[in-house]
Amino acid sequence: MVLVGRGRWGDSATREGVGTRPWIVDDGSWALIEPLLPPWLERSSGPRPVSDRLCLQGILCVLYNDMAWQLRPVGLGFGSEQTCWRRQRSMTCAAGIHG
Numbered sequence: 001m002v003l004v005g006r007g008r009w010g011d012s013a014t015r016e017g018v019g020t021r022p023w024i025v026d027d028g029s030w031a032l033i034e035p036l037l038p039p040w041l042e043r044s045s046g047p048r049p050v051s052d053r054l055c056l057q058g059i060l061c062v063l064y065n066d067m068a069w070q071l072r073p074v075g076l077g078f079g080s081e082q083t084c085w086r087r088q089r090s091m092t093c094a095a096g097i098h099g
Contacts, residue, residue, distance in 0.1 A: 034052065037094070038090055054079060069082075
């Protein structure tokens, strides 16, 4: 799996495939990961949910930087800390990982 990084919050990659944002999931990796995620239940009301790919990138950002959910960068479109945390919990439970 290759995680494509970009330089300082949006600049081009510092070296091919290596950068300061290794939590960015490239298209090839996403094609492998997406089928493994639990399906979404259809919702009729409320705001449109943040995409699974953005939430996964938010989860990877928090884990890679070893930071609290509340401290993850807000302006990157990952959704709220509660959204990322709930999605991470859903993904790990679906994978049979409890803890």
